[in-house]
């Protein structure tokens with residue numbers, strides 16, 4: 001990590017200024033068509049992006065806008081779903097999960113405006129009707145055609161996997177398994193809420209998920225990561241749903257009448273340790289010459305040893321020697337291993353030599369400049385890879401990249417579904433460190449790290465101390481501190497397992 005220099009800020013400010021001068025805004029209206037007619041709502045165009053007034057939209061279709069002007073926060077509540085917006089930010093939360101709509105939400109003349117194209121699919125996910133944005137006709141269509149196949153869920157159980165497809169009423173259906181572990185469910189007269197169903201894609205359990213309307217039937221197909229040999233299905237009522245149990249080898253199906261799978265949820269046993277940097281990338285370097293990549297590898301190895309002794313866990317390291325591993329490869333290793341927890345270990349650095357202490361980060365939009373600067377530095381390996389191969393298809397290049405690399409990276413991606421668990425695990429590490437480390441606590445913070453963003457598991461990034469500080473460089477070099485850090489993390493892993501494994 002290193003602090004954002006004044007020069008960078010100046011460049012950044014310059015870019016913003018240039019943008020402001022060239023921005024053009026045109027007021028206009030957007031048509032909303034709904035069963036029984038259409039209405040016009042306020043809108044405006046900015047550089048080709050159409051923003052619509054959610055305030056006026058909500059008056060037509062329902063839902064409640066709730067203003068909290070102190071924090072510039074506005075929420076929109078619709079049935080059981082809740083959107084939380086922050087004025088001026090492209091990030092919002094939908095039912096406590098963070099997403100990014102690329103362009104910041106705006107407040108104009110007391111109304112909340114959202115970028116239509118990037119936002120409408122989120123609205124569609126929670127709406128009982130289908131919502132479509134027609135850019136050519138500048139129309140939002142609210143389709144009164146209703147869905148009767150509304151949702152999908154997939155969850156691991158003690159002896160297998162349980163798939164549930166939710167219906168509005170009992171419908172005739174057929175389940176068939178095809179080569180490649182595809183589980184296909186064809187529902188007669190089924191009208192699929194495809195947006196909602198496809199949003200349940202979960203790379204932990206499935207390679208692929210499809211939702212199609214075929215010959216008057218709705219078909220949902222899931223390509224599972226596990227072998228589908230022993231399976232069973234049943235129509236359940238209250239709520240109406242199709243249950244499909246995929247039973248692991250060695251387990252019997254109980255009876256034909258009950259769903260085969262009952263029992264505790266997923267195990268937490270695959271721990272992926274990610275020693276930051278390595279090979280060509282030394283990370284931060286201390287005054288005494290100690291390199292971040294060496295210090296964090298030493299801590300990681302100690303942690304791996306502790307976990308391996310504990311037979312409940314399986315440990316995978318993204319590197320166990322001094323070698324170059326890209327951030328993408330690290331995420332891939334974790335995902336292929338089916339990580340239940342991902343722990344990236346780093347050492348911090350500052351131009352101010354007196355700065356000391358450890359931090360624990362989890363993935364979310366950076367809350368402050370210093371958290372953002374840490375992320376910026378840790379992401380830089382990824383950005384360098386991208387610069388070295390300009391032929392690759394990326395959206396984050398040019399001015400954007402230099403204006404704010406972290407946000408640009410996040411533009412591409414959705415925050416992981418594991419934010420709450422990651423935050424919880426970060427707090428557990430924090431608690432253990434406060435108990436055992438003598439170095440100052442800088443606490444838990446959030447920032448956008450590429451390496452965490454691509455891992456499908458709760459994940460944290462730990463900055464174990466400042467290598468730029470003379471005394472902490474010495475500590476990071478020494479076995480005693482390395483062991484204390486490793487033990488703190490290990491105890492947090494045990495806590496996490498105890499809490500989340502049922």
Ligand SMILES: [Zn+2]
Nearest residue numbers: 276283346347
């Ligand atoms: Zn680092």
